Amino acid sequence: MKLILLGAPGAGKGTVAKMLTELDGSVQISTGDILRGAVQAGTELGKQAEAYMKAGDLVPDELIMGIMEKRLQEPDCEKGFLLDGFPRTIPQAEALKELLDRLGIKLDMAVNIDVPREVILDRLTTRRTCSNPECQAIYNVKSNPPKVEGVCDKCGSPVVQREDETEEAISHRLETYQEKTAPLVDFYDKEGLLLTVQATSSEAVIDAIKQKLAG
Ligand code: ADP
Ligand code: ZN
Numbered sequence: 319m320k321l322i323l324l325g326a327p328g329a330g331k332g333t334v335a336k337m338l339t340e341l342d343g344s345v346q347i348s349t350g351d352i353l354r355g356a357v358q359a360g361t362e363l364g365k366q367a368e369a370y371m372k373a374g375d376l377v378p379d380e381l382i383m384g385i386m387e388k389r390l391q392e393p394d395c396e397k398g399f400l401l402d403g404f405p406r407t408i409p410q411a412e413a414l415k416e417l418l419d420r421l422g423i424k425l426d427m428a429v430n431i432d433v434p435r436e437v438i439l440d441r442l443t444t445r446r447t448c449s450n451p452e453c454q455a456i457y458n459v460k461s462n463p464p465k466v467e468g469v470c471d472k473c474g475s476p477v478v479q480r481e482d483e484t485e486e487a488i489s490h491r492l493e494t495y496q497e498k499t500a501p502l503v504d505f506y507d508k509e510g511l512l513l514t515v516q517a518t519s520s521e522a523v524i525d526a527i528k529q530k531l532a533g
Contacts, residue, residue, distance in 0.1 A: 319344050319398045319531060320423065322405070322511075324502055325431035326495045327488070328438040328445065332456055333520045334431065335400040338527070344398030347389055348454075349382055349406075354480075355451035374487035376494060379409045387417055407498045411505050428506035429527055430514040435492075437518055442488045450475035 319342060323331040335346040353371060356364035363385070367377045386404060389395070405411040418425065441458065448455040448470040455472050457464050464471050468478075482491065506512040515526040 319400070319527075320425050321399075321527070322401045322425065322428040322506070323403075323431065324428055324499070324506070325433065326435075326438050326499075327491045328441040329431040329433045330441075330520050330523065331402045331431060334429075334523050334527075335402040337520060337524055338400050341528075342398060344400055345394050346400045346402055347386075347395075347404070348402040349377075349385065349404040350402075351451075351454050352385055352389070353377060354454065358451045372481050372487075374482050374490035374494065376406055376498060379407060379413070382406070382410060383413050383417075386414070390417065390421065390423070405502060408501055408505060411502055415509075425511055427513050427527075427530060428502070428509075428511045429523070430503050430506075430512060431523055432514055432516045433518055438492070439488070442483055443485065445480075445483060446477045447480050448473060448475055449478045 319338070321338070321344075323335055325331050332346075332348060332350075335348065338344060339346050353364070353367045357368045357371065358364070363381065366381060370377045382404065390399070405414050444459045444461075446457045446459060446464075448457075450470065450473050453470060453473040453475060455470055455477075456462075457470075457477055464477050468476060470477050481487070503512065503514070513526065513530050515523050517523050517526065
């Protein structure tokens with residue numbers, strides 16, 4: 319399947335994407351994961367992105383499109399892909415449309431995961447992430463803690479609170495979402511690709527996607 323996952327930070331895009339990869343071998347492509355990996359590895363891309371990310375600002379569209387243009391042409395994308403955290407602005411959505419046309423790739427749909435703001439705020443402040451850039455497993459201190467406190471179940475690396483998950487950066491990220499990313503819901507509605515799912519459980523989101531793909 320070839321999907322875009324839309325939704326505020328903390329809506330569950332990453333969790334849903336990871337669950338969908340197990341269904342049919344589609345790959346998860348998270349621009350946030352790619353950027354955090356680049357920052358930790360200290361690459362040129364990481365150096366350019368770091369300050370924006372720390373402040374909860376968006377990284378410039380040109381940098382993101384450079385990453386995605388290469389990534390979408392890698393062979394593992396042939397089976398399908400789940401775009402998690404991209405596109406994030408109207409110019410990115412327009413550039414993606416042009417890129418997919420050029421590559422002859424057709425999207426199945428854009429899924430808008432719509433979760434109430436209280437739930438989002440609670441999730442983001444209690445979210446913890448594996449610090450290993452190759453892993454980036456997601457935990458929650460309340461609902462899904464690692465078996466040993468502060469240690470990733472999957473790879474044993476420290477589980478940490480992201481630097482952009484302080485209260486200040488979180489509220490800034492939510493504002494940025496409203497201003498820059500929420501308009502994509504209309505964009506994909508006009509393209510005839512939108513599926514909105516109001517659900518706070520990832521399983522319910524997966525079911526709605528499966529149903530839509532089948533029908
Ligand atoms: P979340 O969805 O929880 O906010 P992500 O992991 O998707 O977090 O992104 C973390 C940060 O990486 C963002 O706040 C932003 O600085 C940057 N980023 C990720 N994807 C994009 C994108 N498509 N365009 C611009 N910046 C991005
Ligand atoms: Zn890990």
